[in-house]
Every structure is written in structure tokens, then in C-alpha cells.
Amino acid sequence: xxxxxxxxxxxxxxxxxxxxxxxxxxxxxxxxxxxxxxxxxxxxxxxxxxxxxxxxxxxxxxxxxxxxxxxxxxxxxxxxxxxxxxxxxxxxxxxxxxxxxxxxxxxxxxxxxxxxxxxxxxxxxxxxxxxxxxxxxxxxxxxxxxxxxxxxxxxxxxxxxxxxxxxxxxxxxxxxxxxxxxxxxxxxxxxxxxxxxxxxxxxxxxxxxxxxxxxxxxxxxxxxxxxxxxxxxxxxxxxxxxxxxxxxxxxxxxxxxxxxxxxxxxxxxxxxxxxxxxxxxxxxxxxxxxxxxxxxxxxxxxxxxxxxxxxxxxxxxxxxxxxxxxxxxxxxxxxxxxxxxxxxxxxxxxxxxxxxxxxxxxxxxxxxxxxxxxxxxxxxxxxxxxxxxxxxxxxxxxxxxxxxxxxxxxxxxxxxxxxxxxxxxxxxxxxxxxxxxxxxxxxxxxxxxxxxxxxxxxxxxxxxxxxxxxxxxxxxxxxx
Amino acid sequence: xxxxxxxxxxxxxxxxxxxxxxxxxxxxxxxxxxxxxxxxxxxxxxxxxxxxxxxxxxxxxxxxxxxxxxxxxxxxxxxxxxxxxxxxxxxxxxxxxxxxxxxxxxxxxxxxxxxxxxxxxxxxxxxxxxxxxxxxxxxxxxxxxxxxxxxxxxxxxxxxxxxxxxxxxxxxxxxxxxxxxxxxxxxxxxxxxxxxxxxxxxxxxxxxxxxxxxxxxxxxxx
Numbered sequence: 007x008x009x010x011x012x013x014x015x016x017x018x019x020x021x022x023x024x025x026x027x028x029x030x031x032x033x034x035x036x037x038x039x040x041x042x043x044x045x046x047x048x049x050x051x052x053x054x055x056x057x058x059x060x061x062x063x064x065x066x067x068x069x070x071x072x073x074x075x076x077x078x079x080x081x082x083x084x085x086x087x088x089x090x091x092x093x094x095x096x097x098x099x100x101x102x103x104x105x106x107x108x109x110x111x112x113x114x115x116x117x118x119x120x121x122x123x124x125x126x127x128x129x130x131x132x133x134x135x136x137x138x139x140x141x142x143x144x145x146x147x148x149x150x151x152x153x154x155x156x157x158x159x160x161x162x163x164x165x166x167x168x169x170x171x172x173x174x175x176x177x178x179x180x181x182x183x184x185x186x187x188x189x190x191x192x193x194x195x196x197x198x199x200x201x202x203x204x205x206x207x208x209x210x211x212x213x214x215x216x217x218x219x220x221x222x223x224x225x226x227x228x229x230x231x232x233x234x235x236x237x238x239x240x241x242x243x244x245x246x247x248x249x250x251x252x253x254x255x256x257x258x259x260x261x262x263x264x265x266x267x268x269x270x271x272x273x274x275x276x277x278x279x280x281x282x283x284x285x286x287x288x289x290x291x292x293x294x295x296x297x298x299x300x301x302x303x304x305x306x307x308x309x310x311x312x313x314x315x316x317x318x319x320x321x322x323x324x325x326x327x328x329x330x331x332x333x334x335x336x337x338x339x340x341x342x343x344x345x346x347x348x349x350x351x352x353x354x355x356x357x358x359x360x361x362x363x364x365x366x367x368x369x370x371x372x373x374x375x376x377x378x379x380x381x382x383x384x385x386x387x388x389x390x391x392x393x394x395x396x397x398x399x400x401x402x403x404x405x406x407x408x409x410x411x412x413x414x415x416x417x418x419x420x421x422x423x424x425x426x427x428x429x430x431x432x433x434x435x436x437x438x439x440x441x442x443x444x445x446x447x448x449x450x451x452x453x454x455x456x457x458x459x460x461x462x463x464x465x466x467x468x469x470x471x472x473x474x475x476x477x478x479x480x481x482x483x484x485x486x
Numbered sequence: 487x488x489x490x491x492x493x494x495x496x497x498x499x500x501x502x503x504x505x506x507x508x509x510x511x512x513x514x515x516x517x518x519x520x521x522x523x524x525x526x527x528x529x530x531x532x533x534x535x536x537x538x539x540x541x542x543x544x545x546x547x548x549x550x551x552x553x554x555x556x557x558x559x560x561x562x563x564x565x566x567x568x569x570x571x572x573x574x575x576x577x578x579x580x581x582x583x584x585x586x587x588x589x590x591x592x593x594x595x596x597x598x599x600x601x602x603x604x605x606x607x608x609x610x611x612x613x614x615x616x617x618x619x620x621x622x623x624x625x626x627x628x629x630x631x632x633x634x635x636x637x638x639x640x641x642x643x644x645x646x647x648x649x650x651x652x653x654x655x656x657x658x659x660x661x662x663x664x665x666x667x668x669x670x671x672x673x674x675x676x677x678x679x680x681x682x683x684x685x686x687x688x689x690x691x692x693x694x695x696x697x698x699x700x701x702x703x704x705x706x707x708x
Contacts, residue, residue, distance in 0.1 A: 047687050061518055071509045078505035081497040100490035152693060153684035169684060176686045200682060200690040207694065212600055228669050238638055238680035238695025245634045245672075246600070256493065263666045264511045267657040278683070281534065282621035282656075285695075286675035294671055299596040299633040310493050318500030 024373055027348040037173060041345045044172045048336040051279025052387070069272045070391040072265045073327035080317070083226040083259045084308065090229030094291040096304045104134035107309050111136060111218070111251055112143045114305055118249055120145055120215035124207075126233070126240035127151040128220030129167050129330060130253045130309055133352045133365065136218070147218075150207050150239040152200060159186045165346030167353060168277050168332040173345050207239065217243035217301065221254035222329070223269060224306070226261050229290060231306065234273060236284040244289055250301040252289075256308050257317075257326035269329055272389035277331040312364035312416075319414045321400060325360050327390045332357075334384035334394060340377050349374065356384035360397045368405045368417030375401035447477045515657050519620070527619040527652040528705065534622025538678030539691055540699040546708045550646055551577060555585050557644060557700050558609060564588060567610035567640060571631040574646050578611055592633055603635060609642035614701070616651040616659055623677040624701070625659060627670045634672050643679075643696040648704045 031037050056062040076083060088098045101107035115123060123145060125131060137158070140147035149158040153170035157163060159182055164170030171179070180194040183202055190202055219240055223232040231252050233240050244250045260266060274280045293300035316322045335341040335355025346354035351362040351371065359378065363371040375398045384394040401415075408427065409419030436442045450473035457472050464471065487495070522530070532542045545553045558566060565588040569575035579589045596603060612632045614624040624645055628634040637643050653659040656675070660666070665673070680695030691697055 044687055064514065064518070068509060068511070068514050071507065072511075075505050075507070075509050078502050081494050081501055084494065084497070100488070100493055102489045102492060106489060150694070151684070152682045156684065169687075171684055172687075174686075176688070179685055196685045196688040197690050199685055200693060204692065204694060208604055211694075212604055228666055230669055236680065237682045237684075237693035239693070241634070241638050241674075242694055245638065246596075248597075256497075263660055264657065265509065267655065267660065268511060268514065270656070282623055282675070282677050284538070284676065284678050284680055288669065288673040288675075289671070290669045290673070291671040296630045297628075297633060297671065298592050298594070298630060299635045300628075300671060308493075310489075310496075314493060314496035314500065317497055320502065323500075323502075 024348060024350055024377065027350065028344040028377070031344045031348050036175070037345060038343065040173055040175060041342050044166075044169065045336050045342045048169075048279065052276055052333060052336070053279075055275035055279050055281060065268060065272060066389055066391050068268050069329075069389050070327065072260065072269060073329070073390045074324075076260050076265065077257065077317070077323060077326055079261060080257070080259065083261050084256060086261070087224055087226040087229065087259055090226065091306060092229075094229040096229065096231075096291060096306055099305060099307045100310075101307055102310045104309075104311055107134045107253060107307050107311075108136055108139035110307050111253070112139060112145065114249065114251055115140070115143070115145050115216055118215055120249075122146040122148065122210065122214045123216040123218050124148050124150050124210050124214040124243050124247065125154070126217070126219035126243040127154055127170075127235065128218065128253060129164075129352060130220055130255055131218060132164065133311065134253075134309065136253075148207075148210055148214075150210070150243060151235075152203050152237060152239075155203055155207065156182065159183075163347065163352070165354065166332060166335065167330055167355075167357075173347065207242075211242045211246045214243075214247040215249065217245075217247035217250045219243050219250065219252050221252050221258055221306070222273065223266050224254060224259050225263050225266065226259055228263055230263070231289045232266055232270075233287040233289070234270065234283045234285070235287070236278075236280075238285060241285055241287050244287060245300055248301055249303045249305070250289075250292075251305045251307065253307040253309060256310055256313055257328075269390075273329050273331050276333040276387065276389040312366075315415060316361075316364045321397070322364075322414065324392050325364070325397060327392050328357055328361065329390060330357070331389055333387045333389065337383040337387045339379060339381060339383070344377075349377075356394045356398075357392075360392075360394060360401065363401055363405075363415060363417070367420075368401075368415055369420040370417070372405040372417070372421035375399075375405065444479070447473070447479070451475055451477050451480075511657065512661075515655060519655050519658075522619065522654055524650065524652070527654060528649040528703065530619040531617050531622055531649075531652050532703070534620075535624070535678060535699075535701065536622070538622055539681070540622075540678050540701055542701045542703055544649075544705045544708045545702050547704050547706070549708070550574075550702045550704060551581055553702055554578065554611065554644060555582065555587065557702075558587055561609075561642065561698075563608045563642065565590060565608060566644075567592065567607050567636060569612065569631040569636070572613060574613055575611065575631070592631075592636065596633070596635060603639050607640045609644060610636040610640040611644045611646065612636050614645045614647035614651075616653060616663070617647055618654075618656050618659060618675070619652050620655045621677055623656070623675045626674045626676060628672050628674065629670065634674075637674065637676060638695045641692065641697045642700065643698070644700045644702065645676075646702050646704070650704075650706075 137147040156171040165173040184192040222234045292304045341355040359374045405421040454473045616625045679699040682693040
């Protein structure tokens with residue numbers, strides 16, 4: 007195990023200040039209404055896709071088995087994938103860190119003297135903050151998914167992994183387009199707004215030198231990249247520019263093509279409540295001689311960025327089962343109230359809380375796992391049965407226990423406080439021993455007047471706590 | 487050591503000793519998806535793809551060209567991108583001009599006519615290789631005759647589908663056709679015209695790809 011390192015410097019939105027950002031959203035009734043409405047909509051849509059509870063349960067179990075089986079064979083499957091992709095004419099690159107991944111992608115851009123990269127939706131490209139790295143290198147990186155295009159125009163990050171602009175009303179988007187898109191007048195008609203985006207982006211697909219995309223499933227046995235989408239921008243990015251670069255986390259591999267249909271069904275039904283997405287785009291190579299379109303060069307970048315750390319621990323490995331449907335955030339009472347930006351991480355919500363600590367270290371993410379009521383909704387809806395609540399408890403332990411030698415996670419013990427730890431040990435001792443408990447409550451009843459009027463967050467919206475003058479055990483004694 | 491070797495070494499050190507049971511995909515589908523008659527599959531395919539905003543016209547084996555002309559005329563579309571190297575493309579090219587529809591073929595690689603493809607190609611006709619009843623999905627395998635962009639760039643995409651080629655599920659299609667033993671450079675599942683709900687969950691069609699998808703479904707008893 008490596009010595010703890012400082013978290014790498016991705017500071018587009020610092021993950022400190024989680025509490026302050028959460029409070030800002032809670033105090034904003036418009037944002038709260040946006041999220042509440044959107045999450046209710048998505049939950050209802052998902053529910054209509056799973057009318058038969060037996061089918062849902064057995065399909066989730068199958069999805070879980072597929073993901074666990076493939077994770078168990080991951081090192082072999084990565085080698086098999088690499089060899090089949092290479093046979094198919096796709097170049098495979100490996101990156102341990104976001105910096106390495108950016109360097110690989112920008113290297114490909116520079117080799118082709120690229121000026122413009124059009125991007126299909128890719129959360130991994132958000133994870134490595136590719137747009138900023140490209141900008142610094144003088145290469146334009148333009149998001150082409152409508153939601154991503156909107157948040158990029160607004161200079162923001164996605165607030166949801168499936169619906170990036172879910173925090174914005176159509177009026178806000180109308181003003182944004184009128185301000186930022188040349189020659190566009192204010193309209194809050196959604197069809198017109200989408201047609202504006204279509205017109206602008208179609209021109210960019212024509213001009214772009216590089217098309218970038220994510221990957222939903224990479225099939226080892228055939229050397230195939232599967233992309234799921236509704237808009238067609240993903241197909242544009244992987245078809246029109248002369249070079250296609252795909253980037254994915256190393257966990258998104260399945261051994262067999264037959265693993266794709268059940269996972270695809272779980273993904274689209276859980277994510278947006280669709281029985282299938284408009285497109286499944288399966289790419290098994292660049293343009294062949296004789297073919298008239300498609301990129302002449304295709305690359306795949308495989309990114310680690312903390313995934314190997316999660317992989318090494320039997321319990322934490324389950325984090326990597328995720329197929330990024332977003333159902334956990336749609337059903338999360340915390341996400342619904344604070345939205346995606348409050349978390350400050352690329353991946354928000356329950357999945358963000360369990361995956362981000364591996365990417366950023368617990369130093370930067372110690373409090374994330376505490377933002378949960380442990381209600382269990384995320385675990386119940388997860389299409390591949392990731393025990394998210396158990397993982398949240400585990401991450402709390404990793405973050406707040408005393409620093410250990412050879413920790414399972416970078417930044418273990420980052421939230422440790424000797425004082426808090428001593429207080430809890432004292433609390434546990436008192437509650438384990440009837441005699442100590444008697445003494446403590448006697449002291450409490452005698453010295454109740456010492457309780458301060460200001461008890462921090464408790465008294466911000468409540469009257470101060472004060473022990474009763476007589477203890478329960480005294481009153482019980484009186485009745486005898 | 488390269489990034490590749492370091493990643494693989496870490497994974498090998500952390501891997502569990504056994505992968506557990508092999509996922510029983512075929513068993514799950516056998517238990518949860520009952521076989522259907524051709525007629526039922528055609529009905530279900532049509533139901534779901536229409537829900538996704540596609541238009542379906544049942545046609546007789548010889549009668550699709552008339553319907554195609556109707557579809558184009560109704561939209562006042564005067565030109566169609568076709569693949570003369572296919573039987574249906576050749577027929578369209580032979581018969582449509584007399585009905586006032588100019589036919590153009592893909593001809594050159596896209597680099598030489600990208601702008602015309604995007605700005606001046608209102609409609610394209612391709613075949614559907616097969617379809618999936620469960621989700622209302624068309625299967626296309628673009629090739630040198632009917633390249634990838636024919637089903638993506640023109641605002642109207644017309645697909646000729648033989649209803650005899652409808653599978654119950656995606657899983658069944660991949661198994662029966664042996665996809666794992668040979669996939670084309672690009673295989674596509676298409677389930678309606680392109681769409682988005684990225685603005686306030688309001689569904690809008692014609693996001694980046696076709697605004698309309700029309701299926702001419704060949705049926706024996708039409």
C-alpha cells in the first residue's frame with residue numbers, strides 16, 4: 007500500500023464547504039422546487055418500468071452477479087479487451103491519474119493539430135476535468151449533449167450524472183441562450199431552445215477534428231465499445247470527426263456480449279424510466295477500407311484514478327459494480343434537498359459519496375458519507391444491488407477512526423479528532439454500566455442549570471435541551 | 487513499469503480468488519420472456535416504437551415504394567438519399583424520379599460532401615437488418631452501401647423492415663445471429679427519432695439526429 011498522498015489538484019469546484027453550499031440550496035426555494043419536481047418525475051418514471059416486483063428482483067440479482075463476475079476477472083478481462091480492441095484497430099491507452107489521461111488525450115489532439123474537440127456525454131471526462139486541460143492547451147472542448155452544453159455555457163458543472171442541467175429552469179436557459187448564443191432572441195419554448203442547440207452544434211460536428219465520448223460497457227470478447235444515449239450527439243461525436251477518443255474507468259468491462267442486454271435494460275429503466283434509450287451505439291473499430299464514413303482513427307483511454315484502491319478491498323470493491331444510472335440520487339432525500347452542486351465532487355448523491363473518496367482521498371471527502379440519513383433508499387433501488395448504506399457506514403469508520411498503519415484508503419483517519427473520540431468512548435462506557443449511568447443522570451439532574459442556552463445547531467431551530475429535575479428511575483421508585 | 491503494468495499489478499494483487507457462479511443470462515430470459523408468434527412480435531414492436539414517436543406503416547412486400555412516395559410527398563420532400571447497391575435502394579432510384587423525387591446516393595466518402603450531407607439532405611432510406619419487439623427497436627448494421635450517417639444526419643429517416651425479422655428480445659437477436667463471432671465496425675439499435683428531456687424534463691424530438699423516424703413494415707397479409 008502506498009503512503010497517503012496529497013489529493014491531486016482538481017480545484018474547479020473545491021469539495022470543502024459542503025455544509026455551506028448545502029445550506030445555500032436549502033435556503034433557495036426555487037432550486038428546492040426544481041430538484042423536488044425533477045426527482046419525483048424520475049422516480050415515477052422508473053416505477054412504471056418495473057411493474058412486476060419479481061422480475062425486478064431477479065433482474066437486479068442477475069445484474070449484480072454479472073457485475074461481480076466481471077469485476078472478479080477484471081485484470082484478465084482488461085488484457086483480453088486490449089488485445090481484441092487492438093486486433094480491431096482501436097488504440098488502447100492506460101492512465102493512472104487524471105493528469106495522465108489528459109496528457110494522453112491532448113497528445114492525440116496535438117498529433118492531429120486539432121483545434122476543436124466535440125464531446126459526447128462522459129462523466130469520466132468531467133472527473134479528469136478535460137475541458138479545462140484542453141482550454142489550457144489551446145484546444146476548444148465543446149459539450150454536445152444538450153444538458154452538458156447548457157451547463158458549459160453557464161460555466162457550471164453538471165448537477166446530475168444523467169440530467170446535467172436539472173437545476174435550471176427553462177426561463178434561465180432561455181436567458182442563457184439569449185445572452186451567450188450569437189443572434190438568438192429570448193424564447194422559453196423548449197422545442198425552439200432545443201432547435202437552437204441543434205443548429206449551433208451541427209455546425210460544430212462538421213468542424214471538429216476530434217470526437218470524444220465515454221463508454222457504458224466495453225465488451226472484452228468482441229472488442230466493442232457500447233454507448234447509450236437519446237440525442238444522437240454521441241453518435242455524431244463517434245462518427246463525424248476523423249478521430250474518435252473514448253475514455254472510461256477500468257471497471258466498465260464485461261467479458262461477454264450476452265452481458266450487455268440485461269445491464270442495458272437495468273440501466274435505461276432505472277435511469278430515466280425508458281424501456282430502452284433511443285440509441286445503442288456499438289463501436290468495434292475505425293472505418294474499414296471501402297466504408298464511406300466513421301472515424302479513421304479510434305482510441306480508448308482506460309482510467310484508474312483510485313479505482314484500484316476500491317478494488318483491493320472485498321467490501322469497497324462493490325462500489326465498482328456501478329453502471330452510472332443515477333437512480334440512487336433520484337431516490338435520495340439528501341440529494342433531493344441539496345442538489346448536485348453542493349457535494350462539490352464530479353459524482354454527487356449516494357454514488358458520489360462512495361466513489362469520490364477513492365478518487366480524491368478522504369482528506370477532501372471526509373464528511374461526504376455523513377450526509378446521509380441511512381434510510382436505505384439508494385440500496386433498494388440500485389439496479390446492481392450495491393449495498394450503498396453499508397458502504398457509507400464503512401466510509402464513516404474509515405474517515406473518523408484513529409489513523410492506522412497500512413490503511414485500506416488514502417486519507418484514512420482524516421476526520422479523526424481525539425476529543426470527539428474520547429467523548430464517544432465516555433458515552434459508550436456510561437451507557438454500558440448501570441452504576442455509571444446512575445451517577446451521570448444524577449449529576450445531570452442536579453446541574454441542569456449549567457446547560458448553555460446556545461447548543462449549536464440544535465438551538466438554531468429548537469429550544470435548548472435541559473435534563474429533567476427528577477430522573478425516570480426516581481419517578482419509577484416513587485410509584486412502588 | 488508502465489501505467490498499464492502498474493494498474494494490472496494492483497488489480498491482480500487485489501483480485502478475489504474466485505469469480506463465483508457464471509451469470510445465467512439464457513436461463514433468466516427463458517424464465518422471464520416467453521416466445522411469441524410473429525404477429526404478436528410485430529404488434530409489440532409497433533406499439534413500443536410508436537410510443538417512442540416513430541411512425542409505422544404496414545406495407546405489402548411489393549407495395550412499399552408507393553407508401554414511401556406518400557410519406558415523402560406528405561412532407562413536401564423532393565429528394566432522398568438511397569443506396570443503389572442494395573435491392574431496395576436500386577428500386578427507389580429506378581422508380582422515384584418519375585414520381586418527382588430526386589434520388590442521390592452516398593457515392594464518395596463523407597469528407598468530400600460533409601456540408602451537403604448535413605445541410606442539404608432532407609431524408610434517407612435504409613433497410614433495417616432486424617428489430618426487437620420487447621422495446622420497439624430497429625437493428626441496423628451500417629456498411630459500405632448504407633453508411634453510418636444515413637441513419638443520423640438527415641432529418642427524416644425511413645427504414646424498410648421485413649416483419650419476419652423481428653426478435654422477441656435484444657438477447658435473442660444477438661444469440662440467433664451470432665453477434666459475438668463477428669460484429670461490424672458499427673452496430674446500432676435505434677428506438678425512435680432522436681430526443682432529449684434535458685430542459686426541465688420536457689420531451690423534445692429532433693435533438694441532434696433525425697426529427698422523424700418512419701418504418702415501412704413489410705407484412706405478408708397486407
